[in-house]
Amino acid sequence: xxxxxxxxxxxxxxxxxxxxxxxxxxxxxxxxxxxxxxxxxxxxxxxxxxxxxxxxxxxxxxxxxxxxxxxxxxxxxxxxxxxxxxxxxxxxxxxxxxxxxxxxxxxxxxxxxxxxxxxxxxxxxxxxxxxxxxxxxxxxxxxxxxxxxxxxxxxxxxxxxxxxxxxxxxxxxxxxxxxxxxxxxxxxxxxxxxxxxxxxxxxxxxxxxxxxxxxxxxxxxxxxxxxxxxxxxxxxxxxxxxxxxxxxxxxxxxxxxxxxxxxxxxxxxxxxxxxxxxxxxxxxxxxxxxxxxxxxxxxxxxxxxxxxxxxxxxxxxxxxxxxx
Amino acid sequence: xxxxxxxxxxxxxxxxxxxxxxxxxxxxxxxxxxxxxxxxxxxxxxxxxxxxxxxxxxxxxxxxxxxxxxxxxxxxxxxxxxxxxxxxxxxxxxxxxxxxxxxxxxxxxxxxxxxxxxxxxxxxxxxxxxxxxxxxxxxxxxxxxxxxxxxxxxxxxxxxxxxxxxxxxxxxxxxxxxxxxxxxxxxxxxxxxxxxxxxxxxxxxxxxxxxxxxxxxxxxxxxxxxxxxxxxxxxxxxxxxxxxxxxxxxxxxxxxxxxxxxxxxxxxxxxxxxxxxxxxxxxxxxxxxxxxxxxxxxxxxx
Numbered sequence: 001x002x003x004x005x006x007x008x009x010x011x012x013x014x015x016x017x018x019x020x021x022x023x024x025x026x027x028x029x030x031x032x033x034x035x036x037x038x039x040x041x042x043x044x045x046x047x048x049x050x051x052x053x054x055x056x057x058x059x060x061x062x063x064x065x066x067x068x069x070x071x072x073x074x075x076x077x078x079x080x081x082x083x084x085x086x087x088x089x090x091x092x093x094x095x096x097x098x099x100x101x102x103x104x105x106x107x108x109x110x111x112x113x114x115x116x117x118x119x120x121x122x123x124x125x126x127x128x129x130x131x132x133x134x135x136x137x138x139x140x141x142x143x144x145x146x147x148x149x150x151x152x153x154x155x156x157x158x159x160x161x162x163x164x165x166x167x168x169x170x171x172x173x174x175x176x177x178x179x180x181x182x183x184x185x186x187x188x189x190x191x192x193x194x195x196x197x198x199x200x201x202x203x204x205x206x207x208x209x210x211x212x213x214x215x216x217x218x219x220x221x222x223x224x225x226x227x228x229x230x231x232x233x234x235x236x237x238x239x240x241x242x243x244x245x246x247x248x249x250x251x252x253x254x255x256x257x258x259x260x261x262x263x264x265x266x267x268x269x270x271x272x273x274x275x276x277x278x279x280x281x282x283x284x285x286x287x288x289x290x291x292x293x294x295x296x297x298x299x300x301x302x303x304x305x306x307x308x309x310x311x312x313x314x315x316x317x318x319x320x321x322x323x324x
Numbered sequence: 325x326x327x328x329x330x331x332x333x334x335x336x337x338x339x340x341x342x343x344x345x346x347x348x349x350x351x352x353x354x355x356x357x358x359x360x361x362x363x364x365x366x367x368x369x370x371x372x373x374x375x376x377x378x379x380x381x382x383x384x385x386x387x388x389x390x391x392x393x394x395x396x397x398x399x400x401x402x403x404x405x406x407x408x409x410x411x412x413x414x415x416x417x418x419x420x421x422x423x424x425x426x427x428x429x430x431x432x433x434x435x436x437x438x439x440x441x442x443x444x445x446x447x448x449x450x451x452x453x454x455x456x457x458x459x460x461x462x463x464x465x466x467x468x469x470x471x472x473x474x475x476x477x478x479x480x481x482x483x484x485x486x487x488x489x490x491x492x493x494x495x496x497x498x499x500x501x502x503x504x505x506x507x508x509x510x511x512x513x514x515x516x517x518x519x520x521x522x523x524x525x526x527x528x529x530x531x532x533x534x535x536x537x538x539x540x541x542x543x544x545x546x547x548x549x550x551x552x553x554x555x556x557x558x559x560x561x562x563x564x565x566x567x568x569x570x571x572x573x574x575x576x577x578x579x580x581x582x583x584x585x586x587x588x589x590x591x592x593x594x595x596x597x598x599x600x601x602x603x604x605x606x607x608x609x610x611x612x613x614x615x616x617x618x619x620x621x622x623x624x625x626x
Contacts, residue, residue: 021432024432025432028430028431028432028506030505030506030507031425031428031430031431031506032425032431032432034421034422034424034425034506034507034510035421035422035425035426035431035437037418037421037422038418038419038421038422038425038441038476038481039422039437039440039441041418041472041475041476042440042441042444042476042478045454045472045473045476046444046448046449047440047444048449048457049448049449049450049453049454049457050447050448050449050453051449051453052449052452052453052454052456052457053449053450053453055452055453055456060456065460066453066456111349114342114345114346115346117338117339117342118342118343118346123343123346126350127346127347127349127350128612128616129609129612130350130353130354131349131350131353132612133353133354133357133605133608134353136531136535136604136608137535137601137604138534138535138536138537138553138600139537140535140537140553140554140556140557140560140600141553141556141597141600141601143560144360144556144560144593144594144597145356145357145359145360145597146356147560148356148359148360148363148590148593148594149356149359151590153372153374153590154371154372154373154374154375154376154590156355156359156377159374159375159377190352190353190356193349194353198616221332221334221335222334222335222338223334223338247446254538255538258538259557262560262561263541263557263561265561277451280450280451280452281451284451284452284455285451285452285455285542290452290456293451293452294450294452294453297450297451297452298450301447301450305446305447308446
């Protein structure tokens with residue numbers, strides 16, 4: 001309390017808080033007017049839809065709007081959990097999410113480690129250029145390419161397998177549910193492996209070169225150096241992305257699944273391809289059961305938040321990196 | 325990485341595996357595009373005999389003639405170009421402005437604004453509430469719906485903000501002494517210094533607006549307002565390629581004759597697909613250097 005206060009410090013305090021909040025805001029109206037358009041867009045397109053989530057606890061009536069519709073408590077959720085589709089959707093969501101976690105997530109790490117071993121920079125650049133490209137193409141185009149390559153009549157895959165003598169008749173890959181996951185996951189890897197590897201490459205650049213020398217002197221070969229120097233150094237980055245991925249776990253897929261199932265019209269594949277997000281779209285937009293679909297979507301978001309929180313505290317306990 | 329010692333057996337083995345794996349991966353990345361390109365340049369009737377992989381057998385540009393003579397395709401192309409240009413300009417302008425406001429340490433409430441923005445990265449209303457709200461706003465079947473909801477990207481805002489915060493403080497002070505206003509500071513000093521980050525984020529935004537197809541598909545029913553991705557989606561997934569052929573083949577002479585001779589739905593689909601991806605494939609190699617740097621700005625903090 002009685003600590004001596006130096007003169008300049010008092011002066012600084014006086015300068016910072018001379019007037020009321022409104023006066024101070026008015027004094028910096030320029031900077032505030034730069035911020036407000038952006039904040040208004042965020043309120044309009046993020047916060048107002050967030051308030052719209054309340055219809056998950058209502059029976060949405062088009063004429064009454066969000067606020068006027070009657071409350072029904074948890075009825076929509078009970079209907080969702082009790083619906084005959086629930087088990088199928090959850091199974092598909094979890095299977096696809098798990099496959100993405102074990103295949104699509106590590107793939108770019110492996111690519112970055114391999115790219116780091118390339119000493120010819122022209123070759124490295126060429127590989128990077130070609131593998132980054134699919135990231136910039138829409139899922140509509142990717143699905144068009146997938147349909148073309150897998151086509152029964154003249155698709156390249158059937159032609160190749162027949163030439164190699166592995167199959168006698170062309171296979172209709174896209175109408176057989178047992179191949180759906182393989183198609184979905186491999187097209188996912190194909191599209192994103194290159195681009196996702198950029199952050200890992202950026203992390204590898206930060207590895208101290210002395211560590212490699214020290215390891216080499218200690219007799220470590222190339223493989224040993226990859227696993228004992230490179231990989232541990234980029235581990236924090238991998239952890240962060242893994243946590244983020246866990247927080248997205250139930251977003252098992254949407255655009256990709258929709259595109260590969262002809263915008264959801266391929267009903268043969270529904271048993272293996274319908275996940276929570278595509279279900280929300282089908283039930284909400286196509287069947288106009290707005291409250292029910294919102295409840296299903298909210299259920300997914302809540303599980304995702306829980307998973308993110310869990311993964312983060314686990315990572316922190318393990319002594320690694322965490323998001324917060 | 326430079327290594328001065330002699331190559332051991334292990335080195336050679338690893339080199340062989342890595343170089344081969346990367347070669348195969350590159351081929352796999354390229355082949356689907358190349359194959360689609362070849363199919364678009366091959367006579368459709370011949371393609372259906374099978375065997376077209378890396379080179380056209382019966383070369384033709386008929387497929388391009390047919391796709392490029394479809395007025396609906398041009399309409400869709402126009403919508404996509406307008407959406408990409410308006411969307412990118414608006415998004416970069418408002419996002420950079422917001423980021424600059426939030427990058428200044430003396431801005432009142434900057435932490436609250438920041439928190440409000442970042443929160444939306446982790447939690448949002450979801451498909452249905454957004455859908456109902458945009459309908460209430462009267463944005464259905466409206467050109468604005470194609471870009472206005474995406475004007476602020478919080479991720480881009482953070483990248484901008486990180487970059488702005490890295491600019492030297494002295495610049496601002498000297499401009500202040502010269503009597504520069506905050507807007508003057510932003511447009512005359514900050515923007516000219518932000519070339520690389522503006523270019524990178526503009527590229528990402530442009531690619532996003534060019535590629536987006538889901539929202540435009542649900543918010544727009546009128547065929548004349550649909551962007552090119554939705555045109556392509558219809559071509560691939562419904563019978564519209566077949567319909568186009570039967571419509572055109574009734575027309576005698578010119579395009580009609582071509583169609584009866586050689587065109588198939590698949591050749592039309594691959595051609596439309598090539599035309600829609602072409603802008604990206606052409607621009608992409610030139611901007612690649614830029615965006616790799618941009619991603620680094622985004623992921624590495626000063």
